[in-house]
Amino acid sequence: MFTSLQSKIVGLIIFIMVITALILIFIANKEIGNAMLVQQDKLSRHVLSLIDLNIKGEYNNLITDKIDAVTRHKALLQNRTAMVVNMLDHQNDLIVQKSLPPQATKTMVLDWITRSGTSKFGSFFVLDPSLTIISHAQPDLVGVNIGGFIDMKRKTVEEVVNTAVYDNAPIIDVVNWEGSRNAVGKKVLLCMQRYTPWNWIVGTMVSVDTIEVEARQQLDKIVATLNETFEEITVAKTGFAFLFDNSLRILAITDDTLAQEFELSTNRQTGNPLLQDMMAKATRRGDGFLSYESDMFNAGEMVAYTSYFKPLGWYIGITVPVSEIMEPVNALTTKQSALIAIILFLSILFTAWLVSRISKPLNILAARVKEFSDEDLTREDAPEDTYINTLAGQYKDEVGRLAQAFVFMKKELRDNIRQLIETTAENERINGELNVAKSIQLGLLPKIFPPFPERSDLGIYASLEPAKEVGGDLYDFYFVDDNKLCFTIGDVSGKGVPASLMMAITKTLIKTSSGKHADPADIMIEVNEAIAGDNPQSLFVTLFIAILDLDTGKVAYSNGGHNPPILISRTGGCRYVKESSGPVVGIMDGIPYKPLSLTLEPGDALFLYTDGVTEAQNPAEEFYSDHTLLEKVSALVDNTCQETVLSIKSDLKTFADVAPQYDDIAMLMVRYRGEVS
Incomplete structure (x- = not known):
């Protein structure tokens, strides 16, 4: 799908723009949604505040009306009590004038009070000095002593009467009436006045319920007014305002048809009655906010804001579906998404056109490169690519630089191919000469085994593996007389052609000198003098020269800085022969070399071996080492010379694995068999 640069760029831009648009829409939706919820919170609390202020105003009016009612009733009771006192004064005057008998007159007055009846303006009563009712419109109250009744200040009626400042002044008090089964638990407003001539206390009383009925009527008017107010409150589409009391009874609501169902509604999240949860939020926790789900509403999550009006025990609330709060946000998101989609589509078209315009010369360049791969770059008269040259001059941007680079590459590639052809021809010539040199070098070394098939008292095998086409390692063996075998191994410093020439010279010098000297130390001295005397390249050679007497098994040898040989005993033990005659050969003339010897048993x-064996490396750059070589040779004591050398050679290849060979590898093994029984 995205195989071309054009499609990749367009795809990347589309991907970035889509991700950016989604992130912007998500963030905008989140932020605007939160802002809408905050705004709805402020609006709802503002509406609740206004309703609360309205209720407070009505409540203050209610309290004022209640106070006025109490004041009116007090004045009315005082007037009615004064009327009774005036009537008693008139009757008392008649008694004084002896117009009426005293006892009959008092009896007549008591009967009149009994017959006066009870009205909303109160009822008359008469108390004797012990505060016992001797006359009342309600006969069942006659005989009740009210002296122990408690007033609103927690004082008895007797205390109030006895502490009155003026004996004949009216006394007004609110008393918890307890003297009749019809008045148990009621509060009564009393107006009492002492009538000294007859030793009575007369007065008028009215039930406080009469006053509170007016207050309740006024409260019902407030609720009716709130119902009218709530009907005009709109919250979103289906939200509404409501008012309920401590008994979870709806008093007012925006839609009357919802009242009963709303009262019985349950909060799905808690399992409690919904109004009970709202009450708890408004009182115990104070914030009044509640998020809930209810069977009454199919709108999903709802939010409610509730406040508590303590004087009346009322709860004022507003509830609204969250979906309606978020509806403007969703509408805005839809419009925003449509606008972004249009912008994205136009941007894709513009990007595709722009990328197509940019990629066209690149596609042509790609086609030219493909054609260039089939072009014969060795032609001298190859035509110029005028279109590519035009691109290089027309475009000053990356396309122009790429075209210039292509023109330059084409020119350089032609030149490099010509040089490569010439270099390859020269290298082939040199490699041919090196192969000839390698054949000549290897031809100088003995390579036919067994070399002395007629000799049963001797076993010998050698191997040379140059690191390059030609190398500096050498070995040689030959008889200097009928029973003395001269064998040698060496390693010229350096590699390649110079080392191979030094190897050939050294081998020739050893062979020439061994014809003149019987002691390998003398041979070593003469070879050192010859090499050190004319050595402009400062090359040197490590040498081991030995002469084996096949009659006795004695080996006379000289070691000039070479690796110590391994002595393999017929009993199975192996060790390094570490004695040295002197330093490496060729670094300085006049160096003496000490003669050494050992005796081989049959x-x-x-x-x-040369150091190419012990210093061979594996891919982990670990050395083969002297210790490993001694272990491997010790395990091959019963093998022939050829088997031993070839086994070590194979183990070296396994050890090195894919690691390159850095040094020449030469090995030579000589076994003394002695007399064959």
Whole structure:
């Protein structure tokens, strides 16, 4: 799908724009949604505040009306009590004038009070000095002593009467009436006045319920007014305002048809009655906010804001579906998404056109490169690509630089191919010469095994593996007389052609000198003098020269800085022969080399090698080491010379694995068999 640069760029831009648009829409939706919820919170609390202020105003009016009612009733009771006192004064005057008998007159007055009846303006009563009712419109109250009744200040009626400042002044008090089954628990407003001539206390009383009925009527008017107010309150589409009391009874609501169902509604999240949860939020926790779900509403999550009006025990609330609060946000998101989609579509079209315009010369360049791969770059008269040259001059941007680079690459590639052809021809010539040199070098070394098939008292095998086409390692063996074998191994410093030439010279010098000297130390001295005397390249050679007497098994040898040979005993033990005659050969003339010797028993052998064996490396750059070589040779004591050398050679290849060979590898093994029984 995205195989071309054009499609990748367009796809990347589309991806970035879509991700950016989604992030912007998400953030905008989140932020605007939160802002809408905050705004709805403020609006709802503002509406609740206004309703609360309205209720407070009505409540203050109610309290004022109640106070006025109490004041009116007090004045009315005082007037009615004064009327009774005036009537008693008139009757008392008649008695004084002896117009009426005293006892009959008092009896007549008591009967009149009994017959006066009870009205909303109160009822008359008469008390004797012990505060016992001796006359009342309600006969069942006659005989009740009210002296122990408690007033609103927690004082008895007797205390109030006895502490009155003026004996004949009216006394007004609110008393918890307890003297009749019809008045148990009621509060009564009393107006009492002492009538001294007859030793009575007369007065008028009225039930406080009469006053509170007026207050309740006024409260019902407030609720009716609130109902009218709530009907005009709109919250979103289906939200509404409501008012309920401590008994969870709806008093007012925006829609009357919802009242009963709303009272019985349950909060799904808590399982409690919904109004009970709202009450708890408004009182115990104070914030009044509640998020809930209810069977009454199919709108999902709802939010409610409730406040508590303590004087009346009323709860004022507003509830609204969250979906309606978020509806403007969703509408805005839809419009925003449509606008972004249009912008995205136009941007894609513009991007595709722009990328197509940019990629067209690139596609042409790609086609030219593909054609260029089939072009014969060795032609001298190859035509110029005028279109590519035009691109290089027309465009000053990356396309122009790419075209210039293509023109430059094409020119350089032609030149490099010509040089490569010439270099390859020269390298082939040199490699041919090196192969000839390698053949010549290897031809200088003995390579036919067994070399002396007629000799049963001797076993010998050698191997040379140059690191390059030609190398500097050498080995040689030959008889200097009928029973003395001269064998040698060496390693010229450096590699390649110079080392191979030094190897050939050294081998020739050893062979020439061994014809003149019987002691390998003398041979070493003469070879050192010859090399050190004319050595402009400062090359040197590590040498081991030995002469084996096949009659006795004695080995005379000289070691000029070479790796110590391994002595293989017929009993199975192996060790390094570490004695040295002197330093490496060729670094300085006039160096003496000490003659050394050892004796081989029949079956013993000497294993000679160059440092290319012990310093061979594996891919982990670990060395083969002297210790490993000694272990491997010790395990091969019963093998022939050829088997031993080839086994070590194979183990070296396994150890090195894919690691390159850095040095020449030469091995030479000589076994002394002695007399064959």
